Amino acid sequence: MNPLLLTDGYKLGHKEQYPNGTTFxxxxxxxxxxxxxxxxxxxxxxxxxxxxEYLIKQFNEHFFNLPKEEVVVEYKKYVDHYLGTDYDVTHIEELHDLGYLPIEIKALPEGTEVPIRVPMFTVMNTKPEFFWLTNYLETLLSNIIWQPCTSATIAKQYQSILSSFALDTDRDNIEFITWQGHDFSMRGMSGTESSILSGMGHALSFSGSDTLPVAKAFETYYNADVTKELVIGSVNATEHSVMCAGSKDDEIGTFRRLLETYPTGILSVVSDTWDLWKVLTEYLPKLKNEILEREGKLVIRPDSGDPVDIICGCDHKNPIVAKGVIELLWDEFGGTINDQGYKVLNPKIGAIYGDSITIERATLICEKLKAKGFASTNVVLGIGSFTYQYNTRDTFGFAMKATYVEVQGEGREIFKDPITDDGTKKSAKGRIQLYEEQGKIAYKDQVSEQEENQGLLKTVFKDGELLIEDNLFTIRKRIAQ
Structure with a gap:
């Protein structure tokens, strides 16, 4: 699709609505x-x-590299019938004649943690006749950028929580954290691109992911190489159809067959197709020798009910349910007590929970395990769409706002500050300089162009070319700091 059609309809008239003589x-x-x-x-x-993907690939393939008449006629057809008017497409023809996007983007390095209300990047036109293009791109830019930022931020929060508890309860196993948060979200996201963008955000803080296309996306867009570095990874795992096909009456037989099918490595088996507690207290004891003699780990996966209660136990009349998964596994398979005094399960057995996990529930699981004397690293959490899809652009209030224009050769510092708002929508004013203060990024507005250029924002894209190209390894290092 012509990427100029990927916009809010009201953008179509803004070129004429700016003051006469607007050039920037x-x-x-x-x-x-x-x-x-x-x-x-x-x-x-x-x-x-x-x-x-958009400013280079899609604009080239679906606009600049196609015959001008073809793209302009198509654009005019849809806009004419949309607005019910004879739309003037001269500016679209001029853009095609130019052959590239006359836009400059200055940005912070990706992976940087940016305080609320501090800009991440700026966008401006580089040729005066294309002043209209800056905010014409707002819709597409906003549509794409808010989700990877949001998911990367939430994943970072999970990583911080899990790391904090690991340091408290199992500091010698801190490297396990990269696998403790596992992306289960793809099937519940709003589309494949949404899955990939969110999944890449998750993978900045974790290596565990079942969103397979993330690996290809990181190679395509962030210079990763799956043959030379760990991008994402996962393990052999069952689903309910596998367990059902083996029949309820022979569930233990399905477990035994799976252990034989995968004699080495990590094997995750969904265990609550029927009766989780029966699996833990009847089947696993009977399979104990096979599990302990196997060169790998069997991971038990419940995914129904309250994850905090299922994993950690709760106040319940049934003493088995009251113990929860981790304590029941400890009772059967034992483990070690580390030098911090916390119980660590036998490395041949483990647990993962991947349904309805949230930041709050992840925190509670870690807290309750710690309170019971168990290391928080005894469980892996599958982080799904219940975390990553239940968000919008407003989760962090993302917006792209114009703060400076030039009209008739005169600069104007502009801003918005709605009297009916609580202050959230108040924008900066004029040009912006970003700087570091006491280890945090801050900004100053109403600065000169020279002051702006002395700040942290660097030109990453200009006139159709990507000028600074980052890679996954560097971004992961940056976010880990």
Missing amino acids: VYSNWTPRKSRIAGIDNVVFFGLQYFIK
Whole structure:
């Protein structure tokens, strides 16, 4: 599709609505408010994907590299019938004649944690006649960028929580954290691109992921190489259809067959197709020798009920249910007590829970395991669409707003500050300089062009070319700091 059609309809008339003589529009992309308790910084991520996929690939393939008459006629057909008018497409023809996008984007390095209300990047036109293009791109840019930033931020929060508890209860196993948060979200996301963008955000903080296309996407857009580095990974795992096909009456036989099928490595088996507690207290004891003699780990996966209660136990009249999965596995397979005094399960057995996990539930699981004397690293959490799809652009209040224009050769510092708003929508004013203060990024507005250029924002895209190209390894290092 012609990427100029990927916009909000009201953008079509804005070229004529700017004051006569407008030649320059300068805007910024900013997270304005956090709606998640405990998160005051947002991870910047996804711009390089947007630039490569849309500003370069799609604009070239579906606009600049096609005959002008073809793309202009198509554009005019849809806009004429949409607006019910004879739309003037002269500016579209002029853009095609130019042969590239006359846009400059200045940005922070991806993977940077940016405080709420601090801009992440700026967008401006590089040729005066294309002043209209800056904010025309807002819809597409916003549509693509908010989700990878949001998911990367939430994943970072999970990683921080899991790391904190691991340091408290199993510090010698801190490297396990990269696998403790596993992306289970793909099937529940709004589409494949949404899955990939969110999944890449998750993978900045974790290696565990079942969103397979993320590996290809990181190679395509972020210079990764799956043959030379760990991008994402997973293990052999069953689903309910496998267990059902083996029949309820012979569930233990299905377990035994799976252990024989995979004699080495990690094997995850969904265990609550019928009766989780029967699996834990009847089947696993009978399979104990096979499990302990196997060169690998059997991971028990329940995914129904309250994850906190299932994993950690709860106040229940049934003493088996009251213990929860981890304590029951300890009772049967034992383990070790580390030098911090916490129980670590036998490395031949483990657990994963992947249904309805949230930041709050992840925290509770870690807290309750710790309170019971178990290391938080005894369980892997499958983080799915219940975490990553239940978000919108407003989760962190993302918006792209113009703050400086030039009209008739005169610069104007512009801003918005609705009297009926609570202050969230108040924008910066004029050009912006980003700088570091006490280890955090801050901004100053109403600065000169020279002051702006002395700040942290660097030109990453200009006139159709990507000028700074980042890679997954560097971004992961950056976010880990």
